[in-house]
Amino acid sequence: MTVLLPSGETVPALGMGTWKMAEDPSRRDAEIAALRAGLDLSLTLVDTAEMYGSGASEELVGEALGDRRDEVFLVSKVLPSHASAAGTVRACEASLRRLGTDRLDLYLLHWRGSVPFAETLEGFAALLEAGKIRHWGVSNLDLGDMQELTALSDACQTNQILYNLSRRGPEHDLLPWQVSAGIPVMAYSPVEQGRLLGSPALAAVAARHDATPAQAALAWVLRRPQVCAIPKAGTVEHVRENAQAVELALTAEDLAELDRAFPPPQGPSPLEML
Numbered sequence: 001m002t003v004l005l006p007s008g009e010t011v012p013a014l015g016m017g018t019w020k021m022a023e024d025p026s027r028r029d030a031e032i033a034a035l036r037a038g039l040d041l042s043l044t045l046v047d048t049a050e051m052y053g054s055g056a057s058e059e060l061v062g063e064a065l066g067d068r069r070d071e072v073f074l075v076s077k078v079l080p081s082h083a084s085a086a087g088t089v090r091a092c093e094a095s096l097r098r099l100g101t102d103r104l105d106l107y108l109l110h111w112r113g114s115v116p117f118a119e120t121l122e123g124f125a126a127l128l129e130a131g132k133i134r135h136w137g138v139s140n141l142d143l144g145d146m147q148e149l150t151a152l153s154d155a156c157q158t159n160q161i162l163y164n165l166s167r168r169g170p171e172h173d174l175l176p177w178q179v180s181a182g183i184p185v186m187a188y189s190p191v192e193q194g195r196l197l198g199s200p201a202l203a204a205v206a207a208r209h210d211a212t213p214a215q216a217a218l219a220w221v222l223r224r225p226q227v228c229a230i231p232k233a234g235t236v237e238h239v240r241e242n243a244q245a246v247e248l249a250l251t252a253e254d255l256a257e258l259d260r261a262f263p264p265p266q267g268p269s270p271l272e273m274l
């Protein structure tokens, strides 16, 4: 299961997030083992950010990748406060050092701040030119922001947004717009940081497939074409469980039951973020 980027490249629809990794030294070995197990299971889309643990997540990702860097489509993000033309370049260079690599596959503006898009795009252009990033994209941009951005450039590869069963707002306008514009959605917090997993409706649907609630929640996000999901799992067990979600095809009956428990949006709503 893959997603097609505007560049023509495909990436796995299921990847791995890394927010809150590297915060507890006693969990470090398990987190590194989890990421390595994910690579073995083809979860080679790996998401991090300079913000996560103030760089500690990127260092952990670098250690986990080791000599397997070339297997991975590596994504990191620049903070809006660093996103001037020169600041973007500096922030990326620092991320590359922490990750122990010479290039990012995708570099995202983490959310929109006070720096005009044109200045951040200048920074991205310099990084592309220098071969330090292969592509760029954005995160947490609503429809109006995306329309403004895409009027400046047609090279944006993704908008990474909060999307899961309990956060369906983007289905009203942003998600269909992105699909028609050919810009895939990267769904973050796809299991709502674990809060979704106690849902009785999700448990009932999962049980029908002999699956777990996490697998059903991920399969629900992945049911749409051109949407990828980047769950964070801190143990090998959770990674193995999540990796199987790509095998799970929810039925019309499952989707209807989940619609009753988690109603789709009836109109526009502000884009939520975590």
Ligand code: NDP
Pocket (backbone or CB within 6 Å): 016, 017, 018, 019, 020, 047, 048, 110, 139, 140, 160, 161, 187, 188, 189, 190, 191, 192, 193, 194, 197, 214, 215, 230, 231, 232, 233, 234, 235, 237, 238, 239, 241, 242, 273, 274
């Ligand atoms: P997720 O929805 O991925 O949830 C992560 C939590 O779910 C962890 O506590 C994890 O526990 C638990 N979990 C994962 N798999 C299972 C499983 N199979 N069974 C039970 N529990 C499970 O939340 P995140 O907020 O981490 O989002 C994912 C990624 O998206 C982030 O890590 C980050 O890379 C990105 N992100 C981007 C944002 C942005 O602004 N662009 C904002 C937020 C996230 P455990 O660790 O014990 O496995």
